[in-house]
Ligand SMILES: O=C(O)CCC(=O)C(=O)O
């Protein structure tokens with residue numbers, strides 16, 4: 596499991612690199628050092644200049660080969676994400692939209708920030724809905740058609756059989772890609788949700804990613820996503836802070852189709868897992884990763900009674916296999932600065 600999830604990190608790093616091609620400089624160095632898994636080679640342009648710092652770094656590293664490779668990959672991600680990618684990270688407020696103000700209340704935001712247990716996860720069925728049913732169905736059908744062109748089958752052993760791709764959050768870019776009005780409206784509304792959390796105060800600055808993930812699980816394929824965090828302790832170069840999921844499955848019948856998002860409690864003593872059906876228009880929000888520094892914990896111990904704690908929650912979750920029906924979701928990972 597530990598090993599499988601190392602590969603999960605790799606895949607997420609890949610998607611960052613996808614957005615930072617222009618900053619790429621380190622392939623040759625990593626290749627010569629033997630630090631590249633074959634999957635990396637598939638997406639990298641050859642013949643780029645070598646970044647010497649990686650070689651120097653390799654000389655200074657201790658530990659097992661696996662640990663050194665991991666650190667090198669982390670360095671690669673950091674080096675390529677520093678440039679182009681970072682420039683594309685506006686604050687949540689830049690996409691604020693009053694038409695979604697009702698979706699997340701100040702109370703919801705405080706619950707989310709409290710972290711700790713499954714009750715910090717927001718499962719929201721907004722009323723009025725983000726889109727009328729017919730428009731959601733239209734967006735869903737369009738995204739379903741796009742799966743073949745815009746997504747790739749996962750190489751992550753933790754979620755074999757699923758397909759993933761990215762859609763821009765920037766409205767102009769999304770429009771230039773020829774997406775229809777319902778899909779554009781949905782992306783705009785999803786993109787506006789982080790501002791609702793941010794305006795209630797989060798404890799550290801949040802920024803938006805350049806794109807949201809389109810995730811597709813073909814019905815009956817057995818595709819699933821085993822238990823994971825969206826950001827792991829020690830992960831470098833990936834700053835996921837809050838996960839916003841939006842489901843597109845308009846006629847979902849949980850009894851027949853399964854495919855629930857299973858939320859795991861922090862430990863056995865905190866109770867049983869909770870399954871959330873991926874119903875069309877439903878929004879689920881939780882803390883992506885674990886922030887576990889001693890300083891943060893000490894700060895919280897001192898400040899909780901004053902209501903000024905830092906977000907240090909985490910939410911282990913998985914996607915259960917779906918039978919007979921395809922499952923579509925959009926995921927926005929709001930990041931910390
Ligand atoms: O689609 C879902 O319900 C969750 C997907 C997920 O956990 C992920 O992509 O990290």
Ligand SMILES: [Fe+2]
Pocket residue numbers: 823824825912
């Ligand atoms: Fe996840």
